[in-house]
Amino acid sequence: SEVKEKFRPKLHFTPERNWINDPNGMFFLNGEYHLFYQHNPYGDKWGHMSWGHVVSTDLIKWNHLPVAMEEENGVMIFSGSAVVDRKNSSGFGTDAQPALVAIYTSYDGKTGFQHQSIAYSNDKGKTFTKYEGNPVINISSKDFRDPKVFWYEPEQKWIMALALSAEKKILFYSSKNLKDWNSMSEFGPKGAIGGVWECPDLFTLNYKATTKWVLAVSLGNGSIAGGSGSQYFIGEFDGKNFVPDQSVSEKIEGFNYFDYGKDFYAAVTWNGAPEEKGTKTWLGWMNNWQYANEIPTHGWRGSMSLPRKLILDKEDGDYFIRQEPVQSVKRYRKSKTILENESITSINKKIEDLDLKELTFEMDYKFKPNKIKDFLEFEIVNNDKSLFQLTFNKDTNEFVLNRFDNELKTEFQSTQKITLLNNADKYVNVRLFADKNSVEVFINNGRYVFTNLIFPKDFNTKIYFRSIDDSMSKMKSITTSKY
């Protein structure tokens, strides 16, 4: 129906119906990206957690498959990962036909205990058989979850990172067969600890010839924009211990965040994806536990972020991570308009003329701070009310993002900020994707990312670029693509 489809994005993954949260069990096999996700098959709020399943060849267009693993006897299937067991270490497959093994948290709703369990699939994740020896890890904890497993080539073993959530620790285990696990080490509390730790991921990224290890940790509450968010540590891993680099973890305000917006959570990387030169591909749940159960969609609730490439980069001797939307999204562009050397005044009519009412578009713009007078603002207005503003302030070299919505609970209102390290005569680039119920902003090739949901009353929206009145602000280019 019209109501049900109102906020349905064109470029982002959403479930056909009902509730979703975290991405789970992502693996790549025979040209297909598989994505499982936390799913309630029976309602549009959190509950009866199961694994939904979709596949894609390009990470944008998803083919919906039946629910892969369902809650059974009140035991929910919480977040976890999946690996293709190529050497048949588990014995669940054959050498010719490796099994897919899912490693997840089994959560018993009656007792509250969280154990780690495994299940295997011999039909590429369509159906799973639970291992009769479950659980494979049981430490009698009620806050122990989200196992992410990967193959560690140097020692020919599987490694699992998972969260001891309330204690803000990541534990590392190893195994030769995915069934018997040995505890190896732990990390934390460190960095941002304002909320429970969830959904860790440990992986490598390369910067030129250097390989670094990255530990991603989702933070349930108290993250940079309020509520849920995601941080990272860059360091070394020797097959046993993860040790963060001092310079990185303590210089940049102590913490490193993947995203400065309110709606990027529980992101983990694809296992086995064909990565380009030491990068990784991932996506996150585009939501925040502060209001996830109350966002105003009907019949379905929740979406994933755009899939992104993670890239290691270096600035002033410190490593940091950039995120760029995957290339394949460009294939869905329908038209493109380029404006060059635009003077920006109080209201730029030309942008308004671009007719972006539908609110699914990409806007790429570029400017030099020293060509801007006072400020440069991008704004989405809906029914004469401001819904979203991204303002560059020349004096402070800051981007300030405002998200408004007077009808949703107060936690939804948000002001977010980052300060650029740029020189005033170097170009700043902004790549912004709006897609019905979200705006994702990638600044300076994804050095800073802001992901936020928005809920316009209708799609009678207007887009403005604004500066002060006297035409002193000039932009190098504004490229608008419709999808």
Ligand code: FRU
């Ligand atoms: C993160 C999370 C995970 C848990 C899952 C339950 O959003 O709380 O820690 O496994 O959601 O749905």
